[in-house]
Amino acid sequence: MQETIWPPEIHTIVQSREFLKLRDTMRNWSPSGIADLMGQLPAEERVIVFRLLPRKLAAEVFEYLPIEDQEQLLKTMAKEEVAVILNNMAPDDRTALLDELPARATQQMLALLSPAERTIAVSLLGYPDGSIGRLMTPDYVRVRPEWTVEQVTEHIRRHGRDSETLSLLYVIDDEGVLIDDIRIRKVLLAPPLTRIAELLDHRFVALKATDDQETAIGVFRNEDRYALPVTDSAGVLIGIVTIDDVLDVAEEEATEDIHKIGGTEALDEPYMDTPLHRMVKKRATWLSVLFLGEMLTATAMGYFEEEIRRAVVLALFVPLIISSGGNSGSQASTLVIRALALGEITLADWWRVARREFFSGLALGTILGLIGFLRIAVWSSFSDVYGAHWFPVGLTVGLALLGVVLWGALAGCTLPFVMSKLGFDPAASSAPFVATLVDVSGLVMYFTIAAVLLSGTLL
Amino acid sequence: MQETIWPPEIHTIVQSREFLKLRDTMRNWSPSGIADLMGQLPAEERVIVFRLLPRKLAAEVFEYLPIEDQEQLLKTMAKEEVAVILNNMAPDDRTALLDELPARATQQMLALLSPAERTIAVSLLGYPDGSIGRLMTPDYVRVRPEWTVEQVTEHIRRHGRDSETLSLLYVIDDEGVLIDDIRIRKVLLAPPLTRIAELLDHRFVALKATDDQETAIGVFRNEDRYALPVTDSAGVLIGIVTIDDVLDVAEEEATEDIHKIGGTEALDEPYMDTPLHRMVKKRATWLSVLFLGEMLTATAMGYFEEEIRRAVVLALFVPLIISSGGNSGSQASTLVIRALALGEITLADWWRVARREFFSGLALGTILGLIGFLRIAVWSSFSDVYGAHWFPVGLTVGLALLGVVLWGALAGCTLPFVMSKLGFDPAASSAPFVATLVDVSGLVMYFTIAAVLLSGTLL
Numbered sequence: 001m002q003e004t005i006w007p008p009e010i011h012t013i014v015q016s017r018e019f020l021k022l023r024d025t026m027r028n029w030s031p032s033g034i035a036d037l038m039g040q041l042p043a044e045e046r047v048i049v050f051r052l053l054p055r056k057l058a059a060e061v062f063e064y065l066p067i068e069d070q071e072q073l074l075k076t077m078a079k080e081e082v083a084v085i086l087n088n089m090a091p092d093d094r095t096a097l098l099d100e101l102p103a104r105a106t107q108q109m110l111a112l113l114s115p116a117e118r119t120i121a122v123s124l125l126g127y128p129d130g131s132i133g134r135l136m137t138p139d140y141v142r143v144r145p146e147w148t149v150e151q152v153t154e155h156i157r158r159h160g161r162d163s164e165t166l167s168l169l170y171v172i173d174d175e176g177v178l179i180d181d182i183r184i185r186k187v188l189l190a191p192p193l194t195r196i197a198e199l200l201d202h203r204f205v206a207l208k209a210t211d212d213q214e215t216a217i218g219v220f221r222n223e224d225r226y227a228l229p230v231t232d233s234a235g236v237l238i239g240i241v242t243i244d245d246v247l248d249v250a251e252e253e254a255t256e257d258i259h260k261i262g263g264t265e266a267l268d269e270p271y272m273d274t275p276l277h278r279m280v281k282k283r284a285t286w287l288s289v290l291f292l293g294e295m296l297t298a299t300a301m302g303y304f305e306e307e308i309r310r311a312v313v314l315a316l317f318v319p320l321i322i323s324s325g326g327n328s329g330s331q332a333s334t335l336v337i338r339a340l341a342l343g344e345i346t347l348a349d350w351w352r353v354a355r356r357e358f359f360s361g362l363a364l365g366t367i368l369g370l371i372g373f374l375r376i377a378v379w380s381s382f383s384d385v386y387g388a389h390w391f392p393v394g395l396t397v398g399l400a401l402l403g404v405v406l407w408g409a410l411a412g413c414t415l416p417f418v419m420s421k422l423g424f425d426p427a428a429s430s431a432p433f434v435a436t437l438v439d440v441s442g443l444v445m446y447f448t449i450a451a452v453l454l455s456g457t458l459l
Numbered sequence: 460m461q462e463t464i465w466p467p468e469i470h471t472i473v474q475s476r477e478f479l480k481l482r483d484t485m486r487n488w489s490p491s492g493i494a495d496l497m498g499q500l501p502a503e504e505r506v507i508v509f510r511l512l513p514r515k516l517a518a519e520v521f522e523y524l525p526i527e528d529q530e531q532l533l534k535t536m537a538k539e540e541v542a543v544i545l546n547n548m549a550p551d552d553r554t555a556l557l558d559e560l561p562a563r564a565t566q567q568m569l570a571l572l573s574p575a576e577r578t579i580a581v582s583l584l585g586y587p588d589g590s591i592g593r594l595m596t597p598d599y600v601r602v603r604p605e606w607t608v609e610q611v612t613e614h615i616r617r618h619g620r621d622s623e624t625l626s627l628l629y630v631i632d633d634e635g636v637l638i639d640d641i642r643i644r645k646v647l648l649a650p651p652l653t654r655i656a657e658l659l660d661h662r663f664v665a666l667k668a669t670d671d672q673e674t675a676i677g678v679f680r681n682e683d684r685y686a687l688p689v690t691d692s693a694g695v696l697i698g699i700v701t702i703d704d705v706l707d708v709a710e711e712e713a714t715e716d717i718h719k720i721g722g723t724e725a726l727d728e729p730y731m732d733t734p735l736h737r738m739v740k741k742r743a744t745w746l747s748v749l750f751l752g753e754m755l756t757a758t759a760m761g762y763f764e765e766e767i768r769r770a771v772v773l774a775l776f777v778p779l780i781i782s783s784g785g786n787s788g789s790q791a792s793t794l795v796i797r798a799l800a801l802g803e804i805t806l807a808d809w810w811r812v813a814r815r816e817f818f819s820g821l822a823l824g825t826i827l828g829l830i831g832f833l834r835i836a837v838w839s840s841f842s843d844v845y846g847a848h849w850f851p852v853g854l855t856v857g858l859a860l861l862g863v864v865l866w867g868a869l870a871g872c873t874l875p876f877v878m879s880k881l882g883f884d885p886a887a888s889s890a891p892f893v894a895t896l897v898d899v900s901g902l903v904m905y906f907t908i909a910a911v912l913l914s915g916t917l918l
Binding site for chain 2: 028029030032033036064153156157167184185188189201202203204205217220221222223224225226242243244246247248250251254255257258259261262263264267270271272276279280283284286287288290291292294295297298301302305308309312313315316317318319320322323324326327328330331333334335336337338339342344345349352353356359360363364367368371372375385405430431432435436439443
């Protein structure tokens with residue numbers, strides 16, 4: 001178990017320049033542990049600590065650092081040091097770093113790579129942002145079907161040192177087309193002279209380099225593999241994707257969706273690390289758009305000003321009614337957004353979803369409508385707050401609630417489908433967005449019902 | 460690449476009783492592909508297809524089926540068949556199935572297991588729901604530090620057949636205490652007579668069996684491992700957890716949080732598979748609670764009935780103002796809920812978060828307040844809709860917006876901390892919950908500002 005030394009102590013060691021002691025202390029730590037510690041140190045001490053690490057450990061620690069810290073460290077290093085670090089990084093982590101740097105810096109970094117590593121880096125950078133190609137690593141073991149188990153073992157001993165995963169081998173033909181993947185255990189357990197071709201079952205699942213990273217999450221959930229091969233359109237093996245990168249993607253996608261559902265642009269950075277002005281900008285956009293939409297409520301209510309003047313009691317229930325519609329819509333849209341993201345439903349399922357939401361909305365609307373009516377009935381038997389005409393008022397509120405909750409469920413479940421059809425992220429049909437939509441129409445519904453039911457009495 | 464035959468064709472084959480053809484067709488499919496197909500068939504055909512599979516393939520396919528389908532298939536099988544399937548399942552998948560069955564059925568199933576498998580199953584079922592213990596599999600390779608590379612290779616050849624992952628070996632001492640984990644590649648690449656002890660670096664990260672599954676997500680994100688060892692409180696190795704199970708946990712946790720943020724209880728099942736009555740029940744609870752809270756808005760507005768009667772124009776802006784507060788609160792609470800879930804912030808950070816939200820809320824409130832004031836000013840220069848006193852009305856609306864948006868941000872960021880402190884899931888401080896809270900206080904704020912600014916003119 002790794003020994004824990006808390007930052008203040010490290011701080012003291014750094015301050016008192018006991019560098020040898022520090023180096024000894026860190027030698028037995030895991031790279032992720034050292035990266036963790038560096039994250040808690042001020043920038044200058046971070047550089048000192050990093051400089052003390054043996055070269056190989058430094059390269060490992062570097063991969064665990066957040067991209068901003070990587071950038072900052074690169075600036076303090078000599079060219080030769082940068083070259084060592086970059087050439088030793090896992091290609092997928094390096095792609096993520098190069099992608100973040102300004103174009104000029106990326107070019108400089110690429111120039112520092114060995115010809116082989118440069119070819120790898122450039123090809124990975126060629127895939128679109130968010131595509132599976134960007135997650136690929138070209139470090140894996142390729143074998144030929146005609147090789148024997150003995151030859152494969154020897155091949156691994158010579159070439160397997162850098163490969164990200166050795167639990168799977170990939171079998172290719174003369175053209176580089178992927179024929180099968182095979183677990184290394186199957187090879188280890190077979191007699192040495194068995195040919196690989198005899199061990200194959202020709203059952204494998206491959207990802208496409210240009211596909212969206214989100215699709216990889218679903219495939220990994222279905223398949224019991226730690227790594228999946230990636231092919232181009234001709235079926236040629238061009239890399240592998242490992243499940244740890246997909247776990248990161250899954251967490252990021254969920255974070256993005258959650259931010260959008262909350263009615264803000266996705267932050268793309270940890271909450272605390274997002275500069276205040278950038279966070280305000282990301283939130284202000286949506287907040288202003290929603291505000292402009294919500295202005296229609298003032299316009300809508302303006303049309304019914306005369307009704308409100310004559311029956312002020314109607315105004316009292318406005319917040320209750322529109323918020324109920326918004327809440328019902330928020331439930332429906334959130335459930336549908338997540339079901340779409342998980343692939344539980346597809347665009348073709350709209351009709352089935354709408355039918356479910358119709359019955360749910362009807363049931364929920366009836367429940368709230370009844371509670372609303374009863375509240376007015378009970379209150380009126382004790383006090384005079386709702387006047388002599390409490391019965392038609394109660395009926396108006398009850399029916400409006402039924403209508404608005406049902407409408408909220410239908411609008412809420414439909415909006416994610418519409419967004420998706422229009423090419424937007426369904427998660428953008430956030431709770432606040434649906435609420436705004438339902439608010440305006442809910443008001444019109446409420447006052448229209450009131451005009452019918454109260455005409456002759458209050459209106 | 461696997462051949463695709465669409466269900467209608469399979470349906471025809473099943474209907475025409477061409478069982479041999481079907482068996483031949485499926486022989487080359489992956490277990491997950493067959494499970495996928497079975498999911499699209501009606502229940503009776505699903506049973507027929509499953510019966511046609513060779514015994515070993517059937518056991519593999521079984522693990523990929525959803526638990527409800529597993530239950531249903533078990534009912535159609537003879538005891539001996541059930542025993543074969545259960546004894547061949549991966550212990551973690553089996554735990555998930557046994558856990559879903561009624562207690563009586565679980566007992567019957569346990570009786571069908573071999574003594575060794577029964578011991579494993581009972582011990583896994585002993586860990587609390589949602590703990591890492593439930594994800595464990597006891598199939599992994601344990602080695603001793605004094606063994607040579609040659610001995611380890613021989614040991615794997617003999618005992619490694621069932622182990623979930625062979626990319627890592629676990630080194631234990633006489634008492635079973637975990638000393639280190641070691642990548643198999645390191646062993647394969649070493650000379651045959653090297654002792655394992657020479658290859659160890661004594662750097663490893665282990666999970667605790669009783670810890671929450673959520674903690675495993677964070678650890679796997681930090682460590683570059685496909686599997687992590689699980690120890691008891693004495694450090695004794697009792698199992699391993701593989702990253703594919705953690706990917707499932709991460710997706711489920713995100714789904715739960717998203718559902719709660721949308722203002723509903725987590726469904727715990729795919730949207731389409733949730734029976735309608737259960738979905739209505741899960742949504743009705745929160746919707747009714749929010750409705751009862753929102754009723755306070757009617758009470759609050761009742762206090763200002765006289766003001767509304769005198770200045771109906773005030774009522775027109777009620778939806779605009781309360782929804783802006785709700786949207787701002789929804790943004791803040793969602794960002795904080797996700798940051799807490801990812802471990803980016805902890806309970807101790809409330810003060811830092813609140814300070815950020817204070818400045819964000821101030822900026823956002825100023826923006827919306829200005830837009831609101833300008834809209835009233837511009838409208839008033841063209842029409843007479845806001846009357847002669849448009850200036851104090853505009854000022855009231857603008858200031859109320861500033862106050863309500865700021866208050867929304869502060870309340871929204873605080874509520875998740877409060878929920879967490881009280882022992883609830885922070886995600887329960889949903890967008891609708893925060894909105895309800897802010898609605899009531901926002902109304903009081905708005906009418907109080909109006910009473911001050913409009914006294915002597917409109918009021």
